[in-house]
Amino acid sequence: MKTGLIGTGRISDIYLQNCARLPGVEIVACASLDLAESQAKAAQYGISRVCSPQEILADPDIECVLNLTIPAAHADIALAAVRSGKHIYSEKPFVTDQAAGQQILREAEENGVLVGNAPDTFLGGRWQTVRRLLDDGVIGKPTGVGAFVGTHGTERHNPNPDFYYQPGGGPLLDLGPYYLTAMVFCLGPIRRVAGMARRTFDRRLIENGPRNGEWMPVQVDTHSLSLLEFDSGIIGSMMVSFDVWDSETPRFEIYGEEGTICIADPDPVDGANIFGGEVLYRTRETARWTHKPRPTGREEWQRADNHHGFNGDWRGLGLQDLAMAAKQGRPPRASGEMGLHIFEVMDAIERAPHTGQYQDIDSRCTRPDRLPDNFEQELITAGLKGKDGD
Numbered sequence: 001m002k003t004g005l006i007g008t009g010r011i012s013d014i015y016l017q018n019c020a021r022l023p024g025v026e027i028v029a030c031a032s033l034d035l036a037e038s039q040a041k042a043a044q045y046g047i048s049r050v051c052s053p054q055e056i057l058a059d060p061d062i063e064c065v066l067n068l069t070i071p072a073a074h075a076d077i078a079l080a081a082v083r084s085g086k087h088i089y090s091e092k093p094f095v096t097d098q099a100a101g102q103q104i105l106r107e108a109e110e111n112g113v114l115v116g117n118a119p120d121t122f123l124g125g126r127w128q129t130v131r132r133l134l135d136d137g138v139i140g141k142p143t144g145v146g147a148f149v150g151t152h153g154t155e156r157h158n159p160n161p162d163f164y165y166q167p168g169g170g171p172l173l174d175l176g177p178y179y180l181t182a183m184v185f186c187l188g189p190i191r192r193v194a195g196m197a198r199r200t201f202d203r204r205l206i207e208n209g210p211r212n213g214e215w216m217p218v219q220v221d222t223h224s225l226s227l228l229e230f231d232s233g234i235i236g237s238m239m240v241s242f243d244v245w246d247s248e249t250p251r252f253e254i255y256g257e258e259g260t261i262c263i264a265d266p267d268p269v270d271g272a273n274i275f276g277g278e279v280l281y282r283t284r285e286t287a288r289w290t291h292k293p294r295p296t297g298r299e300e301w302q303r304a305d306n307h308h309g310f311n312g313d314w315r316g317l318g319l320q321d322l323a324m325a326a327k328q329g330r331p332p333r334a335s336g337e338m339g340l341h342i343f344e345v346m347d348a349i350e351r352a353p354h355t356g357q358y359q360d361i362d363s364r365c366t367r368p369d370r371l372p373d374n375f376e377q378e379l380i381t382a383g384l385k386g387k388d389g390d
């Protein structure tokens with residue numbers, strides 16, 4: 001699928017590395033607001049053409065736009081792409097405004113193009129393993145879920161972290177999509193939410209790069225707590241924060257009638273690079289609760305076998321799936337429909353503290369199918385260059 005990249009900033013490197021390895025996605029042109037930046041990326045990754053975003057959108061040979069711009073620009077570029085008859089795959093969050101997201105999906109359907117959206121971490125080995133445990137009934141019927149992610153923001157590693165503290169940013173819109181998408185992939189859509197939030201600092205200090213020592217204003221809440229109720233009746237909670245220096249809490253857990261699945265340390269520090277990693281579980285038989293004397297260590301958890309591959313940073317796998325979906329005439333797994341649902345959930349969590357009331361969620365999305373167990377082999381046959389760690 002001939003793809004034009006718009007947005008050649010920090011996250012574009014991993015996409016460009018992975019697109020060169022994944023079969024079926026060919027980056028044929030790149031553009032951004034910064035010509036020199038795009039030229040440097042094109043030279044580094046062998047992209048033959050550097051041009052303006054408008055030229056990408058106007059080129060009839062380009063079938064898909066990969067939108068790696070900042071959140072505030074996602075919707076305009078996605079809409080322009082679908083209006084040009086191109087598939088679109090955007091970074092998260094899908095949009096920063098619900099109506100714009102609805103319009104993108106509506107016009108995409110009218111124009112017969114697909115809308116995909118990051119995060120695609122749920123296509124990695126770790127989350128596919130979690131889903132397999134659930135599908136196999138290892139913990140029985142799911143009843144609850146919890147996700148806790150504490151970081152101290154982006155100003156120590158990102159040289160231009162401003163957008164994380166402006167509308168469209170904040171820990172909820174930045175980190176929330178990873179955990180909410182994993183929840184929806186595992187447990188289905190969410191029907192109502194409640195929330196509390198605070199903004200601990202009104203300004204924050206950039207502590208790296210050329211702007212080291214510069215203060216920037218904070219326009220969004222930076223510590224968010226939420227309660228979630230799923231269509232299935234499962235209830236959950238989530239904490240996402242840019243105000244936490246350190247913690248032992250980071251966990252993603254799913255509780256079931258017969259056991260617990262635990263993802264320890266979802267690794268937010270590396271930008272929530274959580275395609276892979278161990279999946280632990282305990283059941284009625286192995287729960288510490290039922291043993292006397294109680295075992296104490298983590299070694300008592302059972303480790304699930306991970307057969308799926310794609311445990312490194314495989315950002316772009318969702319775009320690969322979209323390219324396959326376009327050929328197979330099916331919706332992409334990392335879909336705009338799910339991106340819009342997740343955005344509405346986050347928007348409602350943000351609204352909730354100001355109303356003091358539960359917020360109903362109107363949108364719904366299809367729970368994506370698990371990848372086939374032999375997916376990695378399928379891609380190798382199709383021309384995947386290099387596996388994890390190669």
Ligand SMILES: NC(=O)c1ccc[n+]([C@@H]2O[C@H](COP(=O)([O-])OP(=O)(O)OC[C@H]3O[C@@H](n4cnc5c(N)ncnc54)[C@H](O)[C@@H]3O)[C@@H](O)[C@H]2O)c1
Pocket residue numbers: 006007008009010011012031032033034037053068069070071073091092093160174271
């Ligand atoms: N950096 C990360 O660790 C990371 C991780 C996961 C996801 N993301 C997401 O990826 C996206 C990009 O993040 P980043 O860190 O690469 O940002 P960045 O600021 O480094 O790069 C943004 C790029 O978009 C371009 N751009 C901005 N507005 C544009 C417009 N209107 N038209 C055309 N180009 C435009 C800029 O010129 C730049 O090339 C964001 O949505 C972010 O949430 C980032």
